Amino acid sequence: MSERSIDNSMKQDAFSKYHPAVNLLFFAGAVCLGALFRHPAYLIAAMCSSLLYFFALNGLKALKTILVLLPTLIFITLINPLLNTRGNTVLFLIFKRPYTLEALIYGAVVACIFFITVIWVNCFGKLFTADRIICLFGNILPNLCLLLAASGRILPKLIENSKQIATARSSIGKGGEKEAIKDKLALRFKILSALTSVSLENSIVTGDSMKARGFAAGKRTSFKPYRMTYCDWLAAGIMTAMLAAVFGVLLGGFAYAEYFPGFGIAEMNGRNIAGVLIYSGYLLIPSALQIKEKIRWSISRYGI
């Protein structure tokens, strides 16, 4: 069990110093655009920048995640031609169906999009701690956020309690050293049952305590450690402008990429070069902030 919610390592990330709404805007834009582009240049830009930020957030641990993802990516690439037989260049026949080059390449494109989405969502999860989520949605969905926050608190306590119950049981000789899976399961259900009784009773105490402190007595406000500052508005403005430009290129149809029946991929003309540059610029914002912070930190440290 990793206690991610009380992970303090996020304090070092420069982008997380911005308001959660700014972070949400960035990730919404990155995931949307990542899913919509099929043009290779844009895909490469998105892959490189998402990987850079992923490594910046996770360090070398990121390699493990990528290695786990790799078989899925290969699977997606290879499975597409089996489902989809369109395309001009037939490589070979399998199950009496053509296996085409175009479908294979398109499979790779889909795998890339999958990869980009997964990496961005992973970064999002790393950045969005409980306090940020509650800051964003606490006013819109107060009860749901309270439910989430409360169960996020109860979860580690439950796990601790279950260990206590297991220890207590084993110290009176009911620990169940038996190996058979049926006995193991029965034992575990007994622990779960005891755990449920204890925590339900506790929850009533919690509920009464909440009520005694004025729950539902008036309009509830949520504690917000974040405020939209001048910097946040500026960042949001710049991001929106960049997003608008990239969406313009995309929805204007300038970055078209057709894979069936033959390849028809937009040339890298002026519009597309500008599009790729703005797109990469947008996606590199968090990494750039972090690099800037690192440089500033080392300068102040060594007194250069």
Added chain:
Amino acid sequence: MKKSDKLLLAVFLVLIPVTLFIGGKLPGKGYYITGIAVITELCAPFFASFEKSKPQARELAVLAVMCALAVAGRIVIPIPHFKAVFALIMLTGISFGANAGFIVGAAAAFLSNFFYGQGAYMPWQMMAYGAGGMIAGFAFCNFKFPKKPWIMAVFGFFATVFWIGPLLDCSHMFLAMPEISLASLAASLASGFPVNISQGVCTAITMLVFGKPLIEKLDRIKLKYGISEAENGL
């Protein structure tokens, strides 16, 4: 007509068709984005009615415990591939009604993603888990299925294999498949089927062994502390 019903109708008749129409025009894998948007719109009426119902502090605390318990099941029962989470969500739905089942299911999916790392499948998980709790609530509270262990076990098995499982498997089609078609839907469903069967069996076992005790515990809490299910029912 109640206000919440109007909201539901507005979502189904206006909002979702408009989203699908706009989503259909998006290039690339726009259907992933469209899928997330539609799921958000589907969840919105439930969340809104939960906020409207103004739950008491005790109710909220009990629901929070059930949600945490569903997530902790994986740790408390450390047997590989044994998942009690669907059974626990369904039991919450059975005991507290369809709406509470949906809320606890969605919250449990979110929480488990939160603790084990966010995945790109999260919206589908929230929807599927919530739908599991909801259907159990409908069957046992609204349609008054008898709350006997073996009925709950059979119901749990079928609900997992033919309702929660397919909803979860759909996410493969949206995320990993190259296009939205019957063939890719069939491939996603077929690849998930063995896992669904194994999870259905786990759900049935949990219902059989743990269903009655848990329902009794929850009933006792409701009776002793006066938490009514009518307020939370749909």
